[in-house]
Amino acid sequence: MARFVSLEPIDVRFPTSRHLDGSDAMNPEPDYSAAYIVVSTDADDGLEGHGFTFTTGRGNDVQTVATAALAPWLLGRDVDDVLDNLGPFGRELTHDPQLRWLGPEKGVVHMACGALINALWDLRAKRAGLPLWQLLSRLSPEEIVELVDFTYLTDALTRDDALALLRNAGRTRAEREQVLVETGYPAYTTTPGWLGYDDAKLARLSREAVADGFDLIKLKVGASIDDDLRRMAVAREAVGPGIRVAIDANQRWEVDQATAWVSRLSEYDPYWIEEPTSPDDILGHAVIRAKVTPVRVATGEHAHNRVMFKQFLQAGAIDIVQLDASRVAGVNENIAILLLAAKFGVPVCPHAGGVGLCEVVRHLAMFDFVAVSASMTGRYIEYVDHLHEHFLDPAVVTGGRYVAPSMPGASTEMLAASIRDHRYPDGPVWSEG
């Protein structure tokens, strides 16, 4: 019988602030970082589980310590028993009454649970010899609902609701798996639109995005209305009327301010407004949505758990669900969020970028297509052209579409050399930088 023998935490940071890649109205100088863990067993296969929480620099040490603090829940336990029961294992973490006090189900401790749960899914998928999306897509509806914590959801989504959704999609899973492998999944790109880029670079990158096959690009907004009007004009001019241009305010506005600002930008036909205000403000998003329609309202990368997504959907506050790989309690809670979105008929367009987020969220969107929503309509996975070279199984986008990954695992594994070079503060990028 194999047991878990180690959980190694590593503080990995990339000095992205040196070039203003990733700059937005709320995050002017991020150093994209990962509170990274490697889970090992004493099995003969030598396989490891890799997982991480994405952060933007300062505090990555705290996040790493929090993830390491989960080791007592794992070490010494039977590998098969844990991996075959990731639903109950996840609930052991998120329902621990003492740890729970530090959230509950939010912030550093909840993200730490997500990193560990994702690392275990990576290991399970490697052992199964399947990419995560395919492993998940081939579970039975009963196995899938066992992964979901329905606590606080039953006024919107019951276990029976979820089973009915999954069974309905289940009849045609095989054909959609084939479609995915053959044609991939739509992507949109944020690469042209960072606030730190000048107009010429914005125009050039916007045109290149269209030439590369993207039909949706995204611009960061929210620092200055005059700049935003000018930049939106530049982007619209560059891509023409047939391409969707989404805008992202990264939480910079008050509710009334969001409404006024989006109204002024509406002459350039924004496809969605993302994070117009506090990610906690469900009622505020509902007010904004009512006032800016037909511009869609999107949020979710900072929505901290399934209870928040439930309410955004119940309140009719959003048109687009932007789940994040490492903000909530990992794959398990993201399955709950996919099911909620499907129940309410709202498309999921995962947040990505950062470090490794493109790599991980493609599995969730593809699982959604095959087994949950059964649709790609109005759905995109975010794509940002940063830091993929550090991953063993990097995201590949061609012709504006994500290629379905085929390597076993959850694509969470960073290259050993990248980890070594970017370890904070002692890796050469930092100690010699």
Added chain:
Amino acid sequence: MARFVSLEPIDVRFPTSRHLDGSDAMNPEPDYSAAYIVVSTDADDGLEGHGFTFTTGRGNDVQTVATAALAPWLLGRDVDDVLDNLGPFGRELTHDPQLRWLGPEKGVVHMACGALINALWDLRAKRAGLPLWQLLSRLSPEEIVELVDFTYLTDALTRDDALALLRNAGRTRAEREQVLVETGYPAYTTTPGWLGYDDAKLARLSREAVADGFDLIKLKVGASIDDDLRRMAVAREAVGPGIRVAIDANQRWEVDQATAWVSRLSEYDPYWIEEPTSPDDILGHAVIRAKVTPVRVATGEHAHNRVMFKQFLQAGAIDIVQLDASRVAGVNENIAILLLAAKFGVPVCPHAGGVGLCEVVRHLAMFDFVAVSASMTGRYIEYVDHLHEHFLDPAVVTGGRYVAPSMPGASTEMLAASIRDHRYPDGPVWSEG
């Protein structure tokens, strides 16, 4: 010029699980703990600022690390400049774009900000020679609003709204300060009602509470409806019809379950139902409140920031605001919450118990009475008879009322011997326990 020279973090834990004090439906075996800090300066006065986050055991190490991680924001800075500008200083912490990613404004990092901000208020009050409540009550309306972060609040509360409220209460502050000093502030007691206590102990402690002058007691519920019906009958029989009996489910229920459970207990006339479901579920609380009226709905000890309180009030979801001393970003954010509650005309009944919470929140409730809501009607501060002996300026309740503290500071300071004995894991209570 004096500067801040150290921020000492200490992991302090009390083995309360050994006697089931503090047991409830969600927290069966808590070890009440404090992620504690001592802030020192090189001033001649030798005064220190003490602050902490309350936790229930596991994870207190993570919380302590997170608080220590704030040291770079403080060390080396001018003491007068920081203490005279605690509003801007607090916003430096909570708006740091990199740290903010780890919440935003929630969980471990936000609570760490609260501990540091409270420690600085403790130091400022000691230097002023006043108890915190009196220091705050004597600030001008303009000085008070400068402490508040109005970000994400302006659709419900503007700076001008807050100024108007404070100026209105300001005219009669002096007489209310006198009333407080002479008669204290109403308390309610949770001491009789822990789930781990048997019926005889519940009855005896309930009768003692009434004899001690309390007119509101609180019972933990939510683990078993049959037990709750029996215990509620025991308590009601013990105290008679004229005493208020509140109930507290500690987040154990689904929305529909809460409604059904409270309806069954309503024959015993519960005064409020506290934490019926997830502390994130604003819409759920609104549904429950509509269905269980006239039983009041109360929550707040786990509401993670002012944006959540704003929405609970906007949605008409709660009758009682239960702010917590160390869940949000300290005194500053609690002032925002007091102003929101006053704007909506909803009474604040602070959460207390734990470690040191009674000591700290009395300052907030008393400031509310003197300078904000100007009322004690329907207002109580929770009182639990645990662990006060470890504090330099312990809460004193006589005749069912909190005595107004007179010692300079925020009452956050624990006795040196208590810290030494309960330091985890090397203090004698743990190493020899």
